Amino acid sequence: MNDKEKFLTGLILGGLAGAALTLFLNSNKGKEMVNDLKSKSDDLQEDVKEKVAEFETAMETLLDKARKVTEHFDGASPEKSA
Numbered sequence: 001m002n003d004k005e006k007f008l009t010g011l012i013l014g015g016l017a018g019a020a021l022t023l024f025l026n027s028n029k030g031k032e033m034v035n036d037l038k039s040k041s042d043d044l045q046e047d048v049k050e051k052v053a054e055f056e057t058a059m060e061t062l063l064d065k066a067r068k069v070t071e072h073f074d075g076a077s078p079e080k081s082a
Helices: 004-025 028-076
Strands: none
Touching: 004 028
16 A cells, blocks of 8 residues: 555545544534533532642641741751850
């Protein structure tokens, strides 16, 4: 099979796959699947937002604790008292 035949075969197969996908996505079952995917995507987005907010809160708490520890050591250092 030469390059032109390979190209034409790929073009025809790609066109058929695209047509089949278009028919499927425009059918009731395809529309239902797309709606399900959108719903799951929205749910996932909300979950990620919640986890990011939880992570930010945890990091702020950890940072506050680290600041308190360093303040304690800064206040106890001999250089500060002299």
